Amino acid sequence: MTSGHSAGSTPAAFLDDFATMSSFGATAAGGVDREAATADDGRTRRFLADWFDRHGLTTTVDAVGNMYGSIEFVPGAPYVLVGSHLDSQPTAGKYDGAYGVLAAAHAVRGIVEMVERGSLIPQFNIAAVNWFNEEGSRFSPSLMGSGVFIGKFDADEILKVTDRVGISVRDALSDIGFHGNDRQPEAVSYAEIHIEQGPILEQEGTTIGIVTANWAARKYSITVHGEQSHTGATHMALRHDALVGASKIVVAARELTQQFPEGLLLASVGQFDVEPNSPIVVPSKVTMAIDIRSSDPDVLEQAHEMLMAAIDKETEVRISIDTSALRPSTSYQIEGVELAEKAATDLGLSYRRMLTMAGHDSVNLKDIVPTVMLFVPSVDGISHSEKELTHDDDLLHGVTMLTETVARLVRGDLESSS
Amino acid sequence: MTSGHSAGSTPAAFLDDFATMSSFGATAAGGVDREAATADDGRTRRFLADWFDRHGLTTTVDAVGNMYGSIEFVPGAPYVLVGSHLDSQPTAGKYDGAYGVLAAAHAVRGIVEMVERGSLIPQFNIAAVNWFNEEGSRFSPSLMGSGVFIGKFDADEILKVTDRVGISVRDALSDIGFHGNDRQPEAVSYAEIHIEQGPILEQEGTTIGIVTANWAARKYSITVHGEQSHTGATHMALRHDALVGASKIVVAARELTQQFPEGLLLASVGQFDVEPNSPIVVPSKVTMAIDIRSSDPDVLEQAHEMLMAAIDKETEVRISIDTSALRPSTSYQIEGVELAEKAATDLGLSYRRMLTMAGHDSVNLKDIVPTVMLFVPSVDGISHSEKELTHDDDLLHGVTMLTETVARLVRGDLESSS
Numbered sequence: 001m002t003s004g005h006s007a008g009s010t011p012a013a014f015l016d017d018f019a020t021m022s023s024f025g026a027t028a029a030g031g032v033d034r035e036a037a038t039a040d041d042g043r044t045r046r047f048l049a050d051w052f053d054r055h056g057l058t059t060t061v062d063a064v065g066n067m068y069g070s071i072e073f074v075p076g077a078p079y080v081l082v083g084s085h086l087d088s089q090p091t092a093g094k095y096d097g098a099y100g101v102l103a104a105a106h107a108v109r110g111i112v113e114m115v116e117r118g119s120l121i122p123q124f125n126i127a128a129v130n131w132f133n134e135e136g137s138r139f140s141p142s143l144m145g146s147g148v149f150i151g152k153f154d155a156d157e158i159l160k161v162t163d164r165v166g167i168s169v170r171d172a173l174s175d176i177g178f179h180g181n182d183r184q185p186e187a188v189s190y191a192e193i194h195i196e197q198g199p200i201l202e203q204e205g206t207t208i209g210i211v212t213a214n215w216a217a218r219k220y221s222i223t224v225h226g227e228q229s230h231t232g233a234t235h236m237a238l239r240h241d242a243l244v245g246a247s248k249i250v251v252a253a254r255e256l257t258q259q260f261p262e263g264l265l266l267a268s269v270g271q272f273d274v275e276p277n278s279p280i281v282v283p284s285k286v287t288m289a290i291d292i293r294s295s296d297p298d299v300l301e302q303a304h305e306m307l308m309a310a311i312d313k314e315t316e317v318r319i320s321i322d323t324s325a326l327r328p329s330t331s332y333q334i335e336g337v338e339l340a341e342k343a344a345t346d347l348g349l350s351y352r353r354m355l356t357m358a359g360h361d362s363v364n365l366k367d368i369v370p371t372v373m374l375f376v377p378s379v380d381g382i383s384h385s386e387k388e389l390t391h392d393d394d395l396l397h398g399v400t401m402l403t404e405t406v407a408r409l410v411r412g413d414l415e416s417s418s
Numbered sequence: 419m420t421s422g423h424s425a426g427s428t429p430a431a432f433l434d435d436f437a438t439m440s441s442f443g444a445t446a447a448g449g450v451d452r453e454a455a456t457a458d459d460g461r462t463r464r465f466l467a468d469w470f471d472r473h474g475l476t477t478t479v480d481a482v483g484n485m486y487g488s489i490e491f492v493p494g495a496p497y498v499l500v501g502s503h504l505d506s507q508p509t510a511g512k513y514d515g516a517y518g519v520l521a522a523a524h525a526v527r528g529i530v531e532m533v534e535r536g537s538l539i540p541q542f543n544i545a546a547v548n549w550f551n552e553e554g555s556r557f558s559p560s561l562m563g564s565g566v567f568i569g570k571f572d573a574d575e576i577l578k579v580t581d582r583v584g585i586s587v588r589d590a591l592s593d594i595g596f597h598g599n600d601r602q603p604e605a606v607s608y609a610e611i612h613i614e615q616g617p618i619l620e621q622e623g624t625t626i627g628i629v630t631a632n633w634a635a636r637k638y639s640i641t642v643h644g645e646q647s648h649t650g651a652t653h654m655a656l657r658h659d660a661l662v663g664a665s666k667i668v669v670a671a672r673e674l675t676q677q678f679p680e681g682l683l684l685a686s687v688g689q690f691d692v693e694p695n696s697p698i699v700v701p702s703k704v705t706m707a708i709d710i711r712s713s714d715p716d717v718l719e720q721a722h723e724m725l726m727a728a729i730d731k732e733t734e735v736r737i738s739i740d741t742s743a744l745r746p747s748t749s750y751q752i753e754g755v756e757l758a759e760k761a762a763t764d765l766g767l768s769y770r771r772m773l774t775m776a777g778h779d780s781v782n783l784k785d786i787v788p789t790v791m792l793f794v795p796s797v798d799g800i801s802h803s804e805k806e807l808t809h810d811d812d813l814l815h816g817v818t819m820l821t822e823t824v825a826r827l828v829r830g831d832l833e834s835s836s
Contacts, residue, residue, distance in 0.1 A: 091646065269661055
């Protein structure tokens with residue numbers, strides 16, 4: 001029943017390509033730093049475009065910088081898309097996103113060879129994708145390119161978004177030569193592979209995770225308004241210290257997680273900016289981004305209420321909630337999960353169903369087409385860190401699994417099962 | 419016994435000059451923003467140099483940008499210096515420092531007229547001074563120019579200090595045309611007037627504060643080391659969140675102040691920088707500046723021990739104390755305090771002895787010469803804020819008091835009293 005072991009992609013070729021790709025924006029500590037549409041993101045993108053060319057795929061770029069490496073088997077038919085993102089957090093690991101894009105490219109090339117040698121009769125066309133700005137660290141919000149693809153965001157609005165120094169998405173993409181005007185391919189299904197970013201697969205010794213749903217998440221932008229004064233002269237009773245108020249919220253967010261059984265709730269503050277931020281001035285303002293997530297929507301709502309109560313309790317400062325967004329827990333299509341389970345069984349790879357705590361472009365894509373999301377193990381679950389690590393064997397098993405899964409999507413297995 | 423009401427400086431002229439000076443770097447909310455050696459500091463300095471010229475004083479500038487407006491009455495004799503600083507915190511009030519410099523200029527001009535008309539026989543020469551970078555917000559440490567003047571800092575080392583974007587003191591001063599090479603005048607005594615930056619004079623209805631000593635202060639630079647990870651995927655038990663650790667220290671510093679009777683201890687964190695500071699990344703590092711002060715050196719030491727204990731208690735993160743500096747409580751010379759008291763009595767102005775909580779250039783100068791530090795009331799004690807306010811009457815009483823005090827220093831009253 002299997003369509004072959006990632007034909008056209010030898011393990012050595014994959015690892016060699018991955019090492020080359022990881023050299024763009026490499027950090028001394030073994031990670032990468034290539035935020036969306038920076039020069040190093042541009043270098044990585046040119047490497048990918050060159051790879052597409054060398055392997056017979058047609059490179060196209062849409063208005064928001066999503067890159068496609070496609071091949072048309074069936075004139076006019078829609079495309080099975082397979083991809084992830086090349087952009088990274090600042091000082092990030094080299095696997096997050098980049099592994100999924102390169103695995104997609106190798107999977108597509110493998111499928112082309114299967115089609116060429118007649119072992120796969122395609123019902124659909126296929127394209128590897130690099131989605132723009134999944135991370136959201138330079139331009140907010142995250143999942144930007146895939147958000148435009150599915151129609152959640154308007155491309156013209158997204159192009160106007162600016163980074164902290166005022167550079168727009170449009171200008172940043174133009175600067176690296178990736179503000180395209182090609183049409184987006186029509187999608188029929190989507191597959192993505194990613195490192196787990198959690199410790200479950202490694203702890204269990206399982207090779208493949210098949211994602212059934214994403215955790216629910218709430219994200220807040222809040223501003224703590226205090227009053228500027230002199231650290232060395234203003235009486236304590238007269239102070240309205242924005243940093244003290246904001247610090248209490250950070251501690252309160254952490255304490256939320258201790259109100260629930262371990263592992264049920266994540267809560268953290270990643271971004272935190274103090275004004276005027278001078279050694280002898282009591283801070284007048286703090287802006288911060290709070291992020292809480294749970295596998296259980298009821299727990300998330302309870303945590304939300306508790307956080308709002310903690311914010312209401314602060315009286316020395318005034319706290320405004322500038323944005324509050326809920327990303328609900330939603331399911332990946334069960335027919336995609338079952339297709340992946342069959343593929344893993346046929347390949348003899350161990351697998352389990354699991355949830356994704358982090359957001360992925362697949363969370364967007366599943367809103368418009370059947371979507372399969374796969375995980376490979378992460379050592380110690382470390383993520384968004386230069387210490388991120390997935391062993392070579394696991395990377396290669398993932399490429400094999402992705403290729404087999406996508407081959408079945410191209411063959412039309414989803415349609416014949418329904 | 420009085421030498422005359424600030425001859426040569428009419429109230430209208432002073433208020434008019436103060437309004438003009440406050441227009442440089444003015445903010446919409448009525449304050450100023452002119453950090454050391456910025457373009458707006460340069461504009462204020464050129465206004466002062468022009469004022470010196472128009473009033474017959476010789477403008478000189480030393481290597482670290484201290485500006486002197488001097489006149490020689492007695493060839494070869496040392497100088498009574500009188501001054502403060504024109505630089506401000508970002509979005510600061512318009513009185514802090516600037517009032518003292520303009521009051522000094524008017525006092526010097528008043529004394530020149532007394533000498534010219536024969537009502538004052540000078541034993542010393544006189545110069546108004548604008549000390550470079552008192553605030554320390556752009557270039558650290560604070561009290562920079564006066565620190566070089568008294569030999570506490572080396573001028574060549576200070577010129578190499580850089581701001582956050584890498585611009586050195588030398589380049590910043592050159593850019594605004596105030597990297598001079600004039601000799602520093604030899605000082606015999608020093609006087610300074612400043613807004614109180616506390617509520618005591620206003621609450622009591624007292625016109626003049628005569629400072630007897632400065633509060634003791636401890637300043638710390640600390641770094642909280644965590645480990646970067648993913649806010650949406652890293653299990654809470656695996657986290658080393660630098661922002662959570664740092665926030666607990668901010669809260670602990672505030673709680674210190676509640677361990678002592680009200681008003682005995684000030685504690686705050688003014689500067690606080692988070693890395694990598696991205697919405698979905700658990701922070702790896704926070705650097706912060708802690709500032710604690712007390713009128714009682716024993717209380718300060720107890721607070722120091724308690725703060726160190728709070729830092730030791732944190733186990734999720736590693737905290738390093740990069741610098742820890744003690745500014746002890748030291749006294750202004752009693753003969754200067756008594757000279758000022760006599761001047762206030764003769765002028766019919768109400769006065770009281772008090773401590774200064776904040777640092778001033780006079781804290782440096784008193785280490786080398788007899789120094790008189792005077793305060794005028796601050797409305798609500800508000801400081802380092804655009805809302806800072808001292809009423810015109812209080813400003814003018816201060817100029818009168820400063821002029822009388824400096825006249826007595828020039829006349830040699832300190833010497834004849836000893």
